[in-house]
Amino acid sequence: MDRDRRQRQVRDLPESLRAKGKVFTEAGTSPDNHIRDFLRCVRTRALPAANADVACQSHIASHAAYISWQLGRKLTFDPTKDEFVGDEQANRMRSRAMREPWRI
Secondary structure, three states: OOHHHHEEEOOOOOOOOOOOOOEEEOHHHOHHHHHHHHHHHHHHOOOOOOOHHHHHHHHHHHHHHHHHHHHOOOOOEEOOOOEEOOOHHHHHOOOOOOOOOOOO
16 A cells, blocks of 8 residues: 555644644554554564553443433443442442352
8 A cells, every 4th residue: 555545634623723734644443553653562562552451442432422321311430440320220230140150
């Protein structure tokens, strides 16, 4: 894939938000970027851009939004405790009940 196909000029933004003459890349969409990032991390022992913590927090936010949508109301989520504040019904929806004798 040539370089021009991986870049796109932002044209549909209002003039006040558009950076004049600037080309924005779609960095997260190319598998080449993920491979380069992985190899950089192998060499430097650094964390990748999309590490496990980033993925975990992204999924938690998505699930919290879905629970809010299912209940049809706004919820407050505490990311340090990983639970909804003052809403037991929403907290019960964070996981399924396990059958005995299984426990986590």
